[in-house]
Amino acid sequence: MMRSMFSSISSLRAHQTRMDVIGDNIANVNTVGFKSSRVTFASVFASVIKAASAPDTTSGRGGSNPMQIGLGVSVASVDMNMTRGSLQRTDNPTDLAIEGDGFFVVGGDGRAPRFTRAGNFSLDKMGNLVTANGLNVLGWMYDPVNNQIDTTKSPSKINILAYPTLPPKATDKISFDGNLSADTKAYNGTIDKYEDLLNVPAESKYSMSFKVYDSQGKEHTLQLTFVKKDNNQWEWFVDAPREKKNIGTAQAPQEVYVYVDDMIDANNNYDAFIARGTITFGQAGKVFDDENTPNVEGIQITGGRVYDSANGTFTINFVGNAVNPITFKVNSSQFDVNDNTNIAFFLKNLTQFGNMDSSIRVAQMTGYSAGSLQGFNIDATGKITGIYSNGLNQLIGQIAIATFANPAGLQRIGDNLYINTVNSGDPEIGTPGSGSRGTISQGTLEMSNVDLAKEFTDMIVTQRGYQANARVITASDELLQDLVNIKR
Known part of the structure; x- marks a missing residue:
């Protein structure tokens, strides 16, 4: 039998393997994250007809190369192409x-x-x-x-x-910033109860509302009011919105200001605020300790329904202890919502500048409802x-x-x-x-990295290689047929 026939048969097998890989690549052209493969060929060892000879310096005859006939081809590798595919939104x-x-x-x-x-x-x-x-x-x-x-x-x-x-988180820190206008008129009246605060002229006070959350995540509205008492001194009041209500009888009426939020405990004390204090500014318009050193010591707590004068804290209690009380420390030296070491009602960042309106906002706060x-x-x-x-x-x-x-x-x-x-x-x-x-x-999603243009080109090359080797087998068969016909 002729070596050419067996060499071509090995090539048919190799090209068939390559076509298998090409078919798999094309089949997975839309497979998410698919990595294409390629086939590489290697020649099979050769039959040595004549070995190489070295030059003969004595006779002057040169050397000769070996005479070799290859015995076909084999699949050397099937390698994956690990390049990234295109991304599809x-x-x-x-x-x-x-x-x-x-x-x-x-x-x-x-x-x-x-x-x-x-x-x-x-x-x-x-x-x-x-x-x-x-x-x-x-x-x-x-x-x-x-x-x-x-x-x-x-x-x-x-x-x-x-x-x-x-889970909900109770408010334990709140920080304010903004400005109290230095152009605000001072108020000389006495403020002992909520009704007195209502009677302060609008030109002498500034009020804002803010939210706090209790330990069950319920939201409560509080009011922060500033009343100017002197050139650089203001009184501040923390309370909750109220409405006038008769808690007596028709024969003996008793009108008081009760909380709209019936969860906040007034403890039958309808006159006292939740908390009150003073804030003093220096000549530069900043909260001060002395004339040159801004410091939170310029903020004091002077009273309130539940307050601790020694520690400068006030507490918001709730009816029937249904939820945990909320406690704030006014004279906290620092404030950070991620800092668990201080509880703070932080007013240090307020300023008193002229030629601008009063405007206070909540800059930072802890606490939120369940979500x-x-x-x-x-x-x-x-x-x-x-x-x-x-x-x-x-x-x-x-x-x-x-x-x-x-x-x-x-x-x-x-x-x-x-x-x-x-x-x-x-x-x-x-x-x-x-x-x-x-x-x-x-x-x-990462799409397949199969390149269809390359695969179709490889398919043509593979098909032609397969056809060419099939022709070699046909030609070898015809040669063998001629050899058999010699006998006739």
Whole structure:
């Protein structure tokens, strides 16, 4: 039999394998996160008819090259092309794409983690983030006790509904800023009760309303009123909106100003304010301790229904102790909503400047009502943040990303999944955006990286190679037929 026939047969097999790969690539042209493959060929060892000879310096005869006839071709490799595919916008919040290197880590079924670039995720009925075939997307959950995400732990399943409600938080700090106009007229009258405050002319006072939250998250409205008493001194009053009501009888009427909010405890003391004090400005228009040193000592508490003159605190009590009281410290030296060491009713940032109207606002405050989960966002670092009905956000968890020293060495196992091999290296799992890991894009999917133009070109080349080798087999067969016909 002729060697040419067997060489061509090996080529037919190799080109058939290449066509198989091309067909698989084209079949997955719309598969999310699919990575195309290519086939490379290598020649098979050759039959040496005559070995090479060295030059003979004695006779002057030159050397000769070996005489070799190749014995065909074999498939050298089927390599994956790990370049990133184009991103397609879907606006589905559970669709994720990796911009850069890395793979999503999935599993949670008791087996070793698997890896994928396909981010067409969804939520199961328990709120777990899962792949299309039900595997859990792995990462790290937020720890509300330690207020952190511990990425040093092994990744586990991510539950978007882990915090379906955000518990309420009582107000314990509130900070004001703004200006009390220096052009305000001073008021010389005495203010002993709520009715006296109503009688202060508008040209001598400034009032504003603000909200606080109790320990059950219920909202309460308070009023902060400033009355100018002297050039650089004002009195401030904290109270709640009131309305006139007869608490006596028709025969013996007793009209008093009761709170509109019946949760606030007046303790039958209808004249006293919740709190009152003074605020003193220096010549520069800032709250002062002495003429040169601005300081909160320029703010004093001088009375109120429930106050502690030694500590400079006042308390808002609620009827029947239905909720915990709210206590504020007026002379707090610092204010930060994230600082749990101080409770503060912070007025230090107020100023007294002329040629401008009085205007005070709440700059910062703690406290909020309970909220239910309305949606979530996933940022570029994979952090999942819940959006709640009370307008606040809560960190839920973070998605893990794995990288490999040789991602082309991963083994495909179907369902857009890969497992690591001895040549891919072990997974290096971390947070998106760290090291060489790519970032997360929410609401997008990575499409297949199959290049149809290239695949069709390769298909033509492969088809022609297959045809040419088939012709060699035909020609070899005809030669053998001629040889057989010699006998006739």
